[in-house]
Amino acid sequence: MSRLVVVSNRVAKLDSTKSGSQGGLAVGVAAAMSKAGGLWFGWSGKIESAQRSEARVETAGNIDYATVSLNQVEYNQYYKGFANSVLWPLFHQRPDLMSYREVDFEGYLSVNEKMARLLLPLLRPDDTVWIHDYHLIPLGGLLRRAGITCPIGFFLHIPFPPLDLLRTVPRYRELITALMEYDLVGFQTDVDYRGFQFSVVYGLGGEALPDNCFRYRDYECKAGVYPISIETDTLREVGKTGEASEEFKRLEQSLTDRQLIVGVDRLDYSKGLPQRLRAYENLLRTQPEFIRKVVYLQVAPVSRGDVKAYADLAHQIDEQVGHIVGTYADFDWVPLRYLNRGFRRNTILAMYNLASVGYVTPLRDGMNLVAKEFVAAQDPDNPGVLVLSDMAGAADELDAALLVNPYDSEQVTQGLAEALSMPLAERKERWQSMMAVLRDNDIHHWQERFLEDLGQFR
């Protein structure tokens, strides 16, 4: 059997007992790799001035972890610069937050070259290489041109933007061409796939061929839709182990009979936190019957804190939280608890189950695993309600959630009120319908489908 080689910007060692807030890619890829095993290659997360000429390899269980470090300039240009100040905002439809510098694009290319150089000696002819996400778009082509002939696939975890937005990156054609150097390119949703199709045809002047294939000059690739998912069948059990944690017990006791609304997100502008807080405040203002009856817990660990847009967001949210608490809190009740930290995975899952409402309203999101985890963690006999943004990729599959437009504050407020008051029969019906989808497409199914399609290129 072919060895699976996964490449992603960060490599996350599997350890469910540790506090985590690594984000969805790490959670999804780690779950997928735990079954197949193989080699996982990427950045260690360390910034070091002395650079090694080879990757550091460590083995744990059935996975070899190979990591490289970045120096400060590489970090600034590749990670903080082009990846997180151009591609991330743009692909989440925030060109206003984009800050393009040619030198960052060059740094992005040169870190991809370095990754290729350090990965090459580790590769074997019968490998299957699966590269993940926007940090590493050029890597597949670089490996190909260095003589690697095994199948190479790419999966984009974040949305793919419409061509009109993509064109705002001066060298956007190089990005589309780089994607075409893969055998298979996977997207989260049909809208993302269509964005790519449009970009190949109208951005490059390429052709859409039958069977989801594309051609431009000498490049030919296949593309498809592979919505990432979760470990559907085990999350509820994992959540039960979290009920023993000190943190969970304190949360449960502190609620008394109040209904819990829970949100869990990296502190990122794509997650729509200011809008979400505003809609919650509207609920307290316009429907005072909920005052003292609900508690909203927002967990939001700081992410990319050294990028200005993120620091600005953190500041804005601090002000909003202070305003809501100052306006509505009482001696013995606080309407909102805001925690900037990561928790163990089982504690997070136990919190989901304790909540009456999962409040997941990103402005734009590739998929959003929190939405799926919330559903899978519920008690089948008394499930909570998912209020979900229709701008999250997850809304395609979880159409039995209470879908809301995150830009329509009144609708979100109404969604919250409806979720808090929903009768048990309707909660069960919606939950069963969402669980059926998540059982059909769990994380293993996602991985198998992608790798099976990629295997056709051997």
Ligand code: ADQ
């Ligand atoms: P993210 O933007 O990071 O992922 P998401 O899909 O919601 O978003 O995944 C976050 C993960 O981290 C979840 O598994 C969640 O439970 C966990 N997490 C978040 N905060 C935590 C905390 N404080 N403590 C512990 N765990 C925490 C990106 C894309 C998404 C896409 C995923 C996977 O932006 O759209 O769904 O990749 O493809």
